Amino acid sequence: MEKTIRIAGRIKHSSVNGPGVRYVLFFQGCPHHCIECQNPETWDPKGGEELPVEEIIREIQDTRYLDGLTLSGGEPFMQAEEAARIASACKETGKSVWCYTGYTFEELIQEKVPKAEELLKTIDVLVDGEFKKEEADDSLLYRGSRNQRLIDVSLSLINKCPQFFQEE
Numbered sequence: 001m002e003k004t005i006r007i008a009g010r011i012k013h014s015s016v017n018g019p020g021v022r023y024v025l026f027f028q029g030c031p032h033h034c035i036e037c038q039n040p041e042t043w044d045p046k047g048g049e050e051l052p053v054e055e056i057i058r059e060i061q062d063t064r065y066l067d068g069l070t071l072s073g074g075e076p077f078m079q080a081e082e083a084a085r086i087a088s089a090c091k092e093t094g095k096s097v098w099c100y101t102g103y104t105f106e107e108l109i110q111e112k113v114p115k116a117e118e119l120l121k122t123i124d125v126l127v128d129g130e131f132k133k134e135e136a137d138d139s140l141l142y143r144g145s146r147n148q149r150l151i152d153v154s155l156s157l158i159n160k161c162p163q164f165f166q167e168e
């Protein structure tokens with residue numbers, strides 16, 4: 001049976017969700033319910049639009065001038081297997097993969113989230129943790145609150161603890 005994902009939306013060219021020009025996929029469904037979330041319409045796992053995974057992959061492949069893919073939300077790890085398929089297809093064509101999640105890296109490697117490792121292995125940079133209103137800071141690059149971290153995923157998986165991403 002053809003695999004599908006439920007999304008809240010997508011942007012073909014974005015310059016604010018990671019470095020360079022990026023295709024951004026907003027996943028539908030989020031269990032975190034952060035106070036002052038900017039996208040509460042993404043919380044309902046039955047909302048949004050259901051699309052075939054292969055259709056999204058084709059659309060990304062047909063989009064010119066992309067440096068990478070950013071998975072955002074909602075919560076991409078609620079559809080980790082499908083997200084991993086899309087992310088690995090992007091990696092095969094040399095694009096970097098960034099992912100926003102309300103889970104922490106430590107929660108994801110404790111295998112409490114189904115298929116989390118499968119998705120983690122396809123991600124270059126993870127922006128982790130819930131948005132915390134009391135730690136909100138507009139001056140931060142690529143994240144909304146100070147508790148959130150930019151994590152170099154491949155190094156962190158080798159070391160089994162978070163290693164921070166350093167932009168060159």
Ligand code: SF4
Nearest residue numbers: 030033034037074102
């Ligand atoms: S994790 Fe993101 S999408 Fe989910 S409630 Fe928090 S800020 Fe909103």
